[in-house]
Amino acid sequence: MKSKTTRMRKASAFAASVVGMSMVLAACGSSTPGESAKTDGGDGSATTIEFWHRTFTPVENEWYAQVVKDFNASQSAIKVVDTEVPADTWDQKMKAAQAAGKAPDVYTYSGALVEQVDAGQFHALEGIVPQDKLDEILPSAQSISQVDGSYYAYPLLLEPQAVLFWNKDMLDAAGVDSTKAPATWDDLYAACAKIVPTLSEGQYCISPAADAVTLAWASAGQQYNAAGHLALTQDWTAPDIDNQGYRDIMGFYKELYDQGYMPKQPLGSYLEAKDYGEKKVAFKVSGSWMMSEVGSDYSDLLDVTGLGPVPTSPNGDGRTTTTAGNFMWVVDAKSDNPDAAGEFLSWVLAGDPEVLVPFFVDTQFTKSPVRQSVQDAVAKTEAAAAAPWSSVIVNDIAPDAHPGATYPWDISLAVGTAIESAMKSAQSIDDAIGTASGSIDTIIQRESLPEKAPKP
Structure with missing residues (x-):
């Protein structure tokens, strides 16, 4: 490397x-x-x-x-x-x-x-x-x-901290539309179902965030997309993840993992283009900065790389999927x-x-x-x-990006840990939510968060 x-x-x-x-x-x-x-x-x-x-x-x-x-x-x-x-x-x-x-x-x-x-x-x-x-x-x-x-x-x-990149040649070979990003999770699942049979050993459909720490910050926009809010109530008095939105996002990552659409062990860092540049994945989720590395280290992919918003939850109601x-x-x-x-x-x-x-x-x-x-x-x-990617980043992805969590990092990490745990079936989705809710309650009390809640 x-x-x-x-x-x-x-x-x-x-x-x-x-x-x-x-x-x-x-x-x-x-x-x-x-x-x-x-x-x-x-x-x-x-x-x-x-x-x-x-x-x-x-x-x-x-x-x-x-x-x-x-x-x-x-x-x-x-x-x-x-x-x-x-x-x-x-x-x-x-x-x-x-x-x-x-x-x-x-x-x-x-x-x-x-x-x-x-x-x-x-x-x-x-x-x-x-x-x-x-x-x-x-x-x-x-x-x-x-x-x-x-x-x-x-x-x-x-x-933007979460952008979907894709190899147009790999999508074309599978008969998947390479001119635009899959709009929803269901569209992504359908694309992966077509792509997987065309791949060689060691190749996968997608490389998303996959560890608790990265999921803690990289998925904030997706959490907002799926649930309409982040992990605390507006007054910061209680966790707000025991709901369908958070169950849905945990289920999304679990589906990618269980179906083998993503690697069981990361092939490269979320921050870098290595796995994408080596053509080990058809789709890659990373920050907008990854396009710079594609241009510098993997210039053969520059003309065949597409990028767009990360697919939305079916219940996303037009909300952003990035932070x-x-x-x-x-x-x-x-x-x-x-x-x-x-x-x-x-x-x-x-x-x-x-x-x-x-x-x-x-x-x-x-x-x-x-x-x-x-x-x-x-x-x-x-x-x-x-x-040409400039206008996509500036006009299609960045304008409505969610500003991200303003509460302590430990809360974000509790959510990232829950997503990873549910994704890998270390806990059921309900148990992962329960564990995270308990951790967040402890942080709320320890940090006296209701006193620090931002004004509406």
Whole structure:
């Protein structure tokens, strides 16, 4: 298997327009998170703020470094010091910096905001980001960036966490329509019934999420689709999984498993394209980011890969089947210079769309912009014409993606464990629901969740 670094570096070559400048990030300022950066060496009048971001793919890292350089060159009142923090040390370094009162002024963040806002970690953006800039955030991204009607983050992107990919050649060989995704679970079962007889040993119809941890986050949109809600009552006083919707989704995974439509042991990570790229599966469920790997590592499949929404429950009532992955920028509540931090954030994320276009082009149109003006600018690029999947992600999947759970992770994990247990017949569906409900009750009491429930 190719290394992750090799895959991602290939991805940069595949993109139609690559940010060409390689930069040494440490040259921008302090290389040690939490340490104060030096002044700009001038008359001392510039306000210096720190910006941290995780290590992403090479093209993303280059974009982050470039926008900091461009912002600093665009004016002389504010100097941004850029620090790239390895993803595997991010949590440790951020917690240490916060505990020492040395958190950066601006930093990247993903996930729900409620707990951090309740803990007073983030600065509200109203007052430091112009209201007309906040108003540009599309409705699909507002729910992930607001708490009780106030903005505490400005999103960079939306990234559907559950997308169905398929090999058109394998579907055509089985007489299955390869021009569109199966609409419902029943359609998927019917497709698999036709595909399985055409497969060789070691090949399967579909590779979905298959372990408790992945199911815990990747299936949130499917849970919402099947049940119309997630795992807690609206007031967070009780679990809400002892119902037909949750029985249905457990039954869906169990059917795929029992019929042999999916492998008994995963052939590759949900996050990666390996099993799909090696043609071991006709269908693959992964995040929209997988298309980047298809283009870089399995380019022979690029023209025969279809993608669309994950099939819906027969009772889905038009609800989405995916969750909105995201990366946002936040301003630390204890920043000494929140106005300067807001100006930097506004310039990059809420200003000229052309600042953001390279990001979406060079990540190969696998992420959705959160402003219409940026979507329009990206769509007009020459490279977009060679990426037909872009419009599917941006127009068909991302707009109604569910924002995901805002309750503690342990609750999501209890649900993921129940789905895996029922899928593999380690427990009956009723017993799996009972076990998960008991675990969730314990978490509700332990965390005093009714006191933390979001306002309706």
